[in-house]
Amino acid sequence: MKHNIMKTRLGITVLLLVIGFFVSSYSVVCDDNKPKGPEGRAKNVILMIGDGMGITQVSGTMTVSGNKLNMTTTKNIGFARTQSYDNYVTDSAAGGTAIASGKKTRNGMIGMGPDSINVEPITELLRRKKKMSYGLVSTSAVTHATPASFVAHNINRNDYEGIALDFVRYQPDVFIGGGKSNFVKRRDQRNLVKVLENDGYEVVFTMEDLLKVKTEKVAGLLADGHLPRYSEGRDYMLAEATNAALGILSRNDNGFFLMVEGSQIDWGGHDNNPQYVIEETYDFDLAVGVALQFAARDKNTLIIVTADHETGGMALTGGNLEDRSVLASFSTNGHTGVVVPVFSFGPGAENFTGFFDNTEYYVKIKETLRVR
Ligand code: MG
Ligand code: ZN
Numbered sequence: 001m002k003h004n005i006m007k008t009r010l011g012i013t014v015l016l017l018v019i020g021f022f023v024s025s026y027s028v029v030c031d032d033n034k035p036k037g038p039e040g041r042a043k044n045v046i047l048m049i050g051d052g053m054g055i056t057q058v059s060g061t062m063t064v065s066g067n068k069l070n071m072t073t074t075k076n077i078g079f080a081r082t083q084s085y086d087n088y089v090t091d092s093a094a095g096g097t098a099i100a101s102g103k104k105t106r107n108g109m110i111g112m113g114p115d116s117i118n119v120e121p122i123t124e125l126l127r128r129k130k131k132m133s134y135g136l137v138s139t140s141a142v143t144h145a146t147p148a149s150f151v152a153h154n155i156n157r158n159d160y161e162g163i164a165l166d167f168v169r170y171q172p173d174v175f176i177g178g179g180k181s182n183f184v185k186r187r188d189q190r191n192l193v194k195v196l197e198n199d200g201y202e203v204v205f206t207m208e209d210l211l212k213v214k215t216e217k218v219a220g221l222l223a224d225g226h227l228p229r230y231s232e233g234r235d236y237m238l239a240e241a242t243n244a245a246l247g248i249l250s251r252n253d254n255g256f257f258l259m260v261e262g263s264q265i266d267w268g269g270h271d272n273n274p275q276y277v278i279e280e281t282y283d284f285d286l287a288v289g290v291a292l293q294f295a296a297r298d299k300n301t302l303i304i305v306t307a308d309h310e311t312g313g314m315a316l317t318g319g320n321l322e323d324r325s326v327l328a329s330f331s332t333n334g335h336t337g338v339v340v341p342v343f344s345f346g347p348g349a350e351n352f353t354g355f356f357d358n359t360e361y362y363v364k365i366k367e368t369l370r371v372r
Helices: 055-064 092-101 122-130 160-170 180-184 192-198 237-249 265-270 274-298 360-368
Strands: 013-016 044-050 076-081 133-141 174-178 202-204 218-221 256-262 301-306 315-320 325-329 340-345 354-357
Touching: 044 092, 044 274, 044 360, 055 274, 055 315, 055 325, 055 340, 092 122, 092 360, 122 133, 122 256, 122 360, 133 237, 133 274, 160 180, 160 192, 174 237, 180 192, 192 202, 192 218, 218 237, 237 256, 237 274, 256 274, 265 274, 274 301, 274 325, 301 360, 354 360
Parallel strands: 044 256, 044 301, 076 354, 133 174, 133 256, 174 218, 202 218
Antiparallel strands: 013 325, 076 340, 301 340, 315 325
């Protein structure tokens, strides 16, 4: 007889954040300048992915923020199933591919079906059918699984240099994150930054330079590898880069698609480190605030905030609303198969409510933008 023994990790940590990072130029959006529901028609889409951001990660961050999160200000709430083609528990490659292309694949694979035949991501579809621009912003290397799923096709998510070649090949209008070394310190000795520049890109390596760009094709490679943690020097990079990307992409009258990833919520979960998880979720929510401020001005922008999967099997085992602290424990240092929350705003937001599958973002975005 087979017994399923559940191992529980009793790494309970008291979390008491001293919330210096609440003093921010990216304040939360108050109710009356939020983009309103279904009226208007979606022209732009901002898809925001908190990697590893399950409902517990959001819930803990709500408490620590004093219930001041941007993402929880909508009434349009859904839940997405996350299973991959070959595993109940997805990784970020299969999860990103399902979200980007509406196709389930095997864990580890980017931009292709389980048969290793390439699938077209929503980014390229919208560019081809509607002449929309697209951009990607992440706090990981841009070549990492989540942003890569919106651009590249690779049987192996760890082939970062191969994935960088796809950035050169498909040319997202804007991409901002880390991963510079995958473009310049390559085994094939090619300098892909030079190639990008020859193709009309402005390539920048600092946040300061990013804010000065003049072209409509921009690559911001802000670190050799991944960006540091929010609390270890990244500061407001995600919110600022989101703002910069919106400024560039919104010049296209045909509209744009922007994917913004809070990449490191997942890493806090893998580390079973609630402080890391909650800081990163809060930082991600600041970028949601930037998107909401843009949408409030623009009025034609659909915003979807979700996750590719949950990480850590995180639980809140206690807490205190007054001192804004939570007790957290974790049941794994990997991912879990639980559904993830979906918060959406603006025209078409009501299409992203209820329970649905992670392959349906693609279909729903297509339908909301009336792409045929
Ligand atoms: Mg990721
Ligand atoms: Zn992970």
